[in-house]
């Protein structure tokens with residue numbers, strides 16, 4: 001794996017999220033293609049295997065009709081942060097369902113809806129929640145894929161495990177029959193500085209590399225968003241979660 005960004009700086013972070021007044025907004029298909037190009041460029045630049053980084057389209061506050069456009073453009077997995085909003089879209093798109101990922105904070109009273117309607121949960125950070133998800137996962141469905149969320153920047157306001165808590169929860173979750181531990185998710189404090197972004201992502205990767213020795217089936221490092229996907233890919237991300245660069249700015253986040 002590439003061991004640092006060296007002297008390369010990312011000169012242009014595409015600002016496709018903000019449309020100029022008077023100009024028609026680019027379609028989700030066009031923006032998806034732009035994001036795919038950024039992924040290919042970063043994989044190449046940082047010596048990652050081509051195609052080793054998955055793109056999750058984060059569709060919170062985006063209507064089902066726009067998700068359909070994205071699906072026409074070849075996007076088949078979506079990330080949602082709010083259960084109620086997601087359930088409406090899941091019902092509307094049930095003819096040809098995409099893969100649904102839950103990426104928001106998980107409340108106890110929402111675990112049944114999540115266990116019944118999603119394929120993945122990226123934001124597990126408590127055993128109590130994990131147990132409920134496992135118990136409530138319908139027998140007819142495959143095990144629910146889960147990532148453990150790490151609070152890597154130590155922000156009080158954010159959910160997630162502290163780095164020292166990850167191993168214990170990973171061990172406990174591995175024993176739950178209806179969950180499949182896939183990896184780690186991080187949502188670092190926002191920074192515009194590539195080196196700062198890169199260093200934080202590397203510390204997440206180091207935790208992953210430690211835990212994967214005990215849980216060799218783990219294959220997912222969910223990190224990187226519209227403003228920092230290059231740094232995340234440089235540090236070893238396998239799944240980036242992109243909202244703004246595909247769907248534009250929208251509502252409170």
Ligand SMILES: *Cc1c(COP(=O)(O)O)cnc(C)c1O
Pocket residue numbers: 058060081103104187225226227241242243244245253
């Ligand atoms: C909204 C959100 C994203 C997408 O962020 P963008 O900056 O819009 O790409 C990714 N991950 C999580 C957990 C989010 O809530």
